[in-house]
Amino acid sequence: MAEEKSAKKDIRPYVPPKECPKCGSRMANHADRYTCGKCSYTEFKSQAKEAQTEQKAQDAKKPQKPKQGKKDSGAAV
Numbered sequence: 001m002a003e004e005k006s007a008k009k010d011i012r013p014y015v016p017p018k019e020c021p022k023c024g025s026r027m028a029n030h031a032d033r034y035t036c037g038k039c040s041y042t043e044f045k046s047q048a049k050e051a052q053t054e055q056k057a058q059d060a061k062k063p064q065k066p067k068q069g070k071k072d073s074g075a076a077v
């Protein structure tokens with residue numbers, strides 16, 4: 001049981017190094033792109049980029065609650 005837990009915590013999806021389609025050498029794995037150090041070929045990860053921008057947009061859209069409470073005080077006739 002304990003073994004299963006620790007194994008789960010340590011799990012990381014293995015991503016094989018991407019090979020440059022131009023020169024065939026291994027490309028550097030960046031957060032949003034792959035870059036070849038030999039011929040400087042760059043391939044963007046469009047999917048990851050989209051998800052990130054979506055999250056950012058949601059963060060910036062914080063609804064502001066207008067303060068209310070003055071209206072209700074002493075309005076009764």
Ligand SMILES: [Zn+2]
Binds near residue numbers: 020021022038040041
């Ligand atoms: Zn290359």
